[in-house]
Amino acid sequence: MTPYPLDDARSAFLDALDGLSALLDHLADEQHGDDRMHARSRCRGWLVADVLAHLHLGLVEMLAGFPARTDRPADTTFASYWAAFPPGGEEPDWAHVRFARGIAAAYARPSAQVIHVRTTVRGLRRLVADLSGRHRLEFQGHVLEVSDFVATWVVEVVVHHLDMTVDLSGAPEPPASGLAVVRETVAALLPDPVALDGRDDTSVALVATGRVPDPGLGAVLG
Template sequence: MRAPERGALPLWPATTLGRAYGRVTEVVQGLTDEDFARPTRCPGMAVGPLLVHLLYDAERALAAFATPSVDEPDRDFVSYWKDFPPGADGETTFVRVVASAYERPSVGLVGHWRELSEAAVRAAAFGLVEKGKRVATQGHVLAAKDFVATLILEATVHHLDLIADLPDAPEPDPEALQVTARTLDGLFGPDAWDVIGWDTTTYVLKATGREPLDAADREMLGAHVERLPLIG
């Protein structure tokens, strides 16, 4: 069974990023302080530390759009993730310590997240007005549109992580899910696309190791199963 056609990246990726970040805000803005200790799909990270991780991603977006580059891009929205293989996260302790510093995360942490995430979306919208804009981040140069796509993936995957123990929380933005799946398609490779029979959310969860593969999955994927997880 062939996976759904993902298509190109959105014409206005800053708008998609705004919806992706907005959905994360919807998840956390009604939580109690105790809810920030609930588990997520990220090992060792409760809701609070994972939101701190996303907060620093929004901060990185602000830094990147304030760091334009004239160099040729050396990464795109797919190849960027090859520098972050599964299990490469080394900041768990750091974000846990930062999260613990918020006495009332339902107020302070959520307010900080809203402020930075909304600023990051505005920076992306302004940055993308300039045709061909490139930004520097984490030692690489990306076209601004590709960089925004990496932010969308990060927000979408971690949105799914956040709601693991929050059954009434909203799902990620559908277009953000498509951008994420499009990125995973690029990492998986075209020779694997024809065998993927999952819906988009299941694809994201299983291709990133958030959900285990069962026997039917392994039979469907055949030799391609060795490629998973694609990112951590």
């Protein structure tokens, strides 16, 4: 298995964090922040605040995953990692939906959640910016090259960024570099990547995750 290039994964992830930080600024707006946090998202059963809580839980898990280095050979790539998750359109995990909503509801003000997320984003930015050299990590029962690990989180951040902006006028979009990683991931999962021809990267991300139905492609990314 050829690892995803570390320089590319690092750059795209840092860009994705910049995009997320810009979105956090939009959500923390003094006048409209609380209303924006209560806007609908693309995830069934979740408001923006709930999606942000879910994403934050994942980013904390990512942060905790970096020390889990191993000498075992990699058994999972940036693309095959997603095979463990059902494609979009499946019935949501309602227990997790309730859990994320409970976390979001625990903040005194909806927009106060942003402060907590920013702390995690800063920590990840420093850690990923300092990555150098190849090594492997154990994560969720898989072994991945660190570059593949980072690339999977580019997808997670970018897709949930799109989830949160569906009903937010003027919200910043995710970066082109992050969307390009999503496209590469989808292409690697398809038996024939020609199905992506003529589609822009945002369309690929939304259709391939089941956010937007399209029989010409279908959902392949969980």
